[in-house]
Amino acid sequence: MIDHMTFGVTKFDRSVAFYAAAFAPLNVTRLFTVPIEHTGGANVTGFGDDRPWFWITDDAPTKGPLHIALAAQTHAQVDAFYAAAIAAGGADNGAPGPRPHYHENYYGAFVLDPDCHNIEAVCHVAPASKNH
Incomplete structure (x- = not known):
């Protein structure tokens, strides 16, 4: 289990804006x-849900x-992450969709952040149509 991670960016304010929108x-x-x-003298900030874990x-x-993959609860969240990240200046690195080569219910999207780091949102739950 990962408690937290920190990595360096080239333009702090640009990256803060990107991650705020994408996440x-x-x-x-x-x-x-x-x-x-x-x-x-360095700028340091943390993102998270109940506590900061992405610095x-x-x-x-x-x-x-x-490469960092964030868990999404639904396919719609993966889609929304991708759209928000692209709108915030990210570059496409794999549009939202199934990735059956990983496993049957793998649904992910990949974007490159402003420093070309591969950021992914992934849902491991079967699509809603399979659940009914």
Whole structure:
């Protein structure tokens, strides 16, 4: 289980705006900003639901591929995440849809954030039509 993660971004305010918009459909919001006097001059902020667990900083941009998948409760949330992330400046890296090569009920969407990190929303629940 992951308690929290932190990674570096190149333009802090741009990334804060991107994640605030992209995560809203998943009920993940910006919850905390570390006072700059406690960070050595870096901007640090945390997003989460009941507590901050997804942190970004401009201290040192993360280099190389980073893939983060966030759990969605419904296919509609995956769709909304994708639309919000694209509208916030993300780039398509896999439109919402089933990914049966992972498993029968895998439904995900992938976007590249402003630093080209692969951010995914995934639902592991069968579509509503299968549930009736």
